[in-house]
Amino acid sequence: MNGSLIGDEGVDLSRVGRVLNIQRFALHDGPGVRTTVFLKGCPLSCAWCQNPESIAAEPQIMYAAARCAGCRACEEACRQGAHRFDGEGHVYDRLRCVRCGACAAACPAGALELAGREQSVGAVLDEVQRDVPYYAESGGGLTISGGEPLVQPAFTAALARQAAARALHTCLDTTGFAPWAALEPLVAVVDLFLYDVKLLDDGAHRRWTGRGNELILANLERLVAAGAAVELRCPIIPTVNDTDDHLDALARLVGRLGGGVGCAILPYHTMARSKYDRLGMVAPLGDLPSIPPQRAQQWVDALRRRGVDARL
Ligand code: SF4
Ligand code: SF4
Structure with missing residues (x-):
């Protein structure tokens, strides 16, 4: 780490954010081997949330x-x-x-x-840089995730700017529910946006996530128009969006966005259920079972037949 509190290009390394967890050797949060920094706080409350401990901005027991x-x-x-x-x-x-x-x-x-704990930009990057050799070998790097990282726009921007200055490949995993003013400065420093698309119907989105999707879809179109590299992250949840109508709507969205936007399918699983218990929360989807791998692959195949560059 740079010895001063001011990093490359004037980034304030002492800026503090609310960090949930730093996960090394992550293999599903962008290309290659990555270190994923999970931040606290999210404006959505998706019924299938896999990180319920990230929703509240403050620490929790x-x-x-x-x-x-x-x-x-x-x-x-x-x-x-x-x-x-x-x-x-x-x-x-x-x-x-x-x-x-x-x-x-x-x-x-x-x-x-x-x-949840407070941690500075410099301290987070110290941890992230421990695995630079693995990033170099695998094409990996840093992923900033949450929660919603744009709930802490200044911290996220500082982290991404400093990572870019150190030539770290950086992904931002985002719900897209944030002012465009928070997203726009990141276009220049984020290599790949992992952008959640959960439901295309505004009413259903509001019902299952607590928010409408108008802002999310508008930001997505702006990001693509600004030349950002984007991969859609699409959770598939039985009883919520595992329908042909949703597949058709996803394919239409990808078609509208134009070439180069891929789609990763995230099949619902139950691994987070014990976290709800430990937080004293009730899992909103109850005993809903995980999607079997062959069913998830059928979704990928169905999207490919509709012309979408889809994968698990
Ligand atoms: S129960 Fe709450 S207040 Fe008491 S020690 Fe634990 S975190 Fe602190
Ligand atoms: S083991 Fe149980 S009683 Fe002991 S400190 Fe932990 S929670 Fe408290």
Whole structure:
């Protein structure tokens, strides 16, 4: 890392963002081997969200009751009285919790975890740069994801600008739900936009994600018109959008956008269900099963028959 707090091209390396997680050796967040930086905060609340701990902007405690060894270290660490032990065993009271993280730091069993921390641009890039040799070999790099990274536009822009100055290939994984003013400056420094397209019908989009899709689709068209490299990321969710009508609408969208825009299908799976439990949330889709791989491949084939450059 550059020793000063000012990085290449005047980027403020001390700028702090709310980071959920930094995942090394990610293979599905853009080309090659990547390091994915997940940021906190999202304006959408998709019923199938695989990262529910990223939706809230502030840190959260995740509690896995099955891992609790009953040592009571959390009770001692908490100044708010949010952990207590009674006839029912260990009770964690989220209403008392101010999310300081003291209990998670004290827990020897990994039953408590603080999801979200503040980290500077410089510190994040230090971690990302540890794997430069793997990026060079595989054509990988940095992916900025979330949540929605554009909830923190200044931090995301600083990260992307500094990564570009260091010749790191950079992807931005975005819902597209952000002011164009937040997206536009990134066109010059992001190599590939991984752009979510969930539903093409505005009412259905609002019902399943909490927001309409007008802004998202307008930003997508602007990005492509500005010459950005874009790959659509299209979750397929049984009972929500696994219909021929949705396939047709996706194919029409790709046709309108013009050549060069590919489409990655993201089949629904249930791996996030335990995260909802640990956050004290109810998974909105309940027991809906994962899509089997052969069904997901059928979607890819069906899109290809419609002229879309689709893949899993
Ligand atoms: S995060 Fe802080 S306030 Fe919340 S339960 Fe843990 S120690 Fe108590
Ligand atoms: S510190 Fe961890 S293991 Fe100990 S009682 Fe609290 S949650 Fe359970």
